[in-house]
Amino acid sequence: MMIKKSLVLTALVCLGLPMVSMAAEPPIEAYKAWTANKDHAITEALGGLKGDAARGRKLAIASAKGNCLACHQLPIPEEGFHGEVGPSLHGVANRYSEGEIRMRIVDIQALNPASLMPPMYKNPAELKQVAKKYAGRTILTAQEVEDVVAYLMTLK
Ligand code: HEC
Numbered sequence: 001m002m003i004k005k006s007l008v009l010t011a012l013v014c015l016g017l018p019m020v021s022m023a024a025e026p027p028i029e030a031y032k033a034w035t036a037n038k039d040h041a042i043t044e045a046l047g048g049l050k051g052d053a054a055r056g057r058k059l060a061i062a063s064a065k066g067n068c069l070a071c072h073q074l075p076i077p078e079e080g081f082h083g084e085v086g087p088s089l090h091g092v093a094n095r096y097s098e099g100e101i102r103m104r105i106v107d108i109q110a111l112n113p114a115s116l117m118p119p120m121y122k123n124p125a126e127l128k129q130v131a132k133k134y135a136g137r138t139i140l141t142a143q144e145v146e147d148v149v150a151y152l153m154t155l156k
Pocket residue numbers: 011015060065066067068069070071072085086087088089092095101104105108112114115116117118120148152
């Protein structure tokens with residue numbers, strides 16, 4: 001358990017924090033609380049925002065943002081490197097509902113505390129051991145989460 005925990009921290013330090021640090025520091029937006037249902041799905045869009053699949057595809061590539069490609073294979077042929085730390089996301093919308101996809105992007109560690117995937121939209125007040133500079137921030141904004149959800153929903 002200790003080992004797994006330190007792996008998670010390493011993942012956060014290696015991937016989560018640089019994602020934020022490389023971006024021009026946007027102002028901290030108010031955290032939009034979400035709730036998961038008993039099937040581990042977040043059926044309501046964060047803040048009622050509407051996602052844009054084309055923007056989501058860009059965010060999935062951006063190493064300073066979601067950095068999804070670092071760990072997942074995606075149908076993005078123009079990018080050379082596709083990681084294999086996580087499962088391939090080809091056809092992910094056939095396996096999961098929109099709410100289940102949102103849950104996994106927002107806080108996969110709520111489902112699997114040992115997951116190497118950083119929680120992209122966990123309540124900043126609940127994050128432990130975050131450098132002061134990053135305190136109060138989520139890795140992705142609510143709009144960015146919805147954009148990535150919209151993109152993954154096209155993967156059928
Ligand atoms: C540090 C590596 C890492 C990064 C970065 C990462 N993931 Fe993951 N992801 C994983 C791992 C590992 C799993 C496997 C599930 C687990 O750990 O419990 C996973 C699981 C998932 C799943 C569930 C897939 C399934 O078939 O069960 C989705 C959806 C997902 N990730 C989406 C994303 C998206 C979208 C991004 C970018 C915003 C992203 N991930 C970034 C490592 C990562």
